[in-house]
Amino acid sequence: MQVDRQQFLDQGYLVLRGVIPPAQLHQVRADFEALVERQKTIWAQERAPGDPPGGVWETQRQPRLVSYNTLIDAETASTVEIWLQENTLGVSRQLLSVPEAASVAGMMLMCSPVRDHGPAEWHRDVHPIDMAPLAGLQKDLLENGPKYVQWNIPLYDDDVLWVVPGSHRRLNTDSENQQLLDNPRGSLSGGAPVELNAGDAVVYINYLLHWGSDYSAKMRRTIHGGHSIFPYYPDISFSAFLSPDARATFAHWHKKSAELQDWTESGLRAVIDGDVGAYLAALEAIQPGVGEDGKMVLSIYLSKAALHIQVVKHLDSAADGDASSSAHLCGISEEYRRRAFQPHPLSINWGPRFAQRFTASEAVVLQRRFATLDTKLQAQQEHFAPGFQASPMRYFFNEMPAGFTLADFIASWG
Ligand SMILES: O=C(O)CCC(=O)C(=O)O
Ligand SMILES: [Fe+2]
Structure with a gap:
């Protein structure tokens, strides 16, 4: 057809x-x-x-x-x-x-x-x-x-x-x-x-x-x-x-998925290491042929991966293994917990087990490296826009960070 x-x-x-x-x-x-x-x-x-x-x-x-x-x-x-x-x-x-x-x-x-x-x-x-x-x-x-x-x-x-x-x-x-x-x-x-x-x-x-x-x-x-x-x-x-x-x-797709998860880890490790070449190679492996706008979206998805890893680590240490039931113990909102624990492969979120690939201290470094981008994606206040599957939040619903390019993001790793 x-x-x-x-x-x-x-x-x-x-x-x-x-x-x-x-x-x-x-x-x-x-x-x-x-x-x-x-x-x-x-x-x-x-x-x-x-x-x-x-x-x-x-x-x-x-x-x-x-x-x-x-x-x-x-x-x-x-x-x-x-x-x-x-x-x-x-x-x-x-x-x-x-x-x-x-x-x-x-x-x-x-x-x-x-x-x-x-x-x-x-x-x-x-x-x-x-x-x-x-x-x-x-x-x-x-x-x-x-x-x-x-x-x-x-x-x-x-x-x-x-x-x-x-x-x-x-x-x-x-x-x-x-x-x-x-x-x-x-x-x-x-x-x-x-x-x-x-x-x-x-x-x-x-x-x-x-x-x-x-x-x-x-x-x-x-x-x-x-x-x-x-x-x-x-x-x-x-x-x-x-x-x-x-x-x-x-079986073939299952194997491909494992490779994509490995490339996602490589992309995050490249950010930790400040290795631009390895970072771009990881994006290319995740989505072959992807252009600049696509690389920006993949970079945002990796910033979300860093966020999810941080949430999982935080809850793990607070709950001694019973991470999913303790969000309220450490002030993490239920929505963040839910997203971190629910795989969403469309945004390269491979679920909570993926967080085990990183140590707690690597998770902290990741959060620091992505902090500029993450801040630019948020307003000062919680707000709401009609027509989305979401309640009020600080993350912008519609607008991308103005004038913030992939090169700016890479420069912001510090
Ligand atoms: O019922 C439908 O066809 C639409 C369902 C839908 O939009 C959704 O679950 O996000
Ligand atoms: Fe829908």
């Missing part, structure tokens, strides 16, 4: 018809429903005191199978293999910044809730605490193409998702900001529904302003996830159920 990359980059999404052919739809639905039943059993077992018998299935506005690959068996392997097809992975390869690095990133299923929950909030999938200001992400996107593309593949007709075409390339307008402040769950001028029939797909840049317009009880089973240039799988034992080819593909 040949797609129009320019159209994708211009409007921020492409609708593809018949990604799941009608003849296969019945079987694919049945395979996913088996996973839904498995997850429902788990949710019922894990329900909190006071929850209804079904737990999450009954309480969430969008019950979601996250990493459903952990639920598969040989009979339901198709639910994973769907991500490896020519009309999914092959399409993403045409769209991503580094085609040869295209790999599956997250396999989820979005389900309708048991009762109507109405509209969600308009947002971009951007959280500046551990990503970068939107303007920087957009310059990188326009310079290099996407690091990640997201997919919705509905198994039943679905027009829940709305988008503002073209908004991935620009900040919100004043009018959009006003409308979102007035009502983040209302219709937004320029917004349009993505109308998909069962088996169609939309592939999109998740910096787009987008909207879950109505989380109603109408049957929804929509495959959700994407492809990225930064593979990461905490555990690939699920691949034992796949075809030999698919198993080999995941």
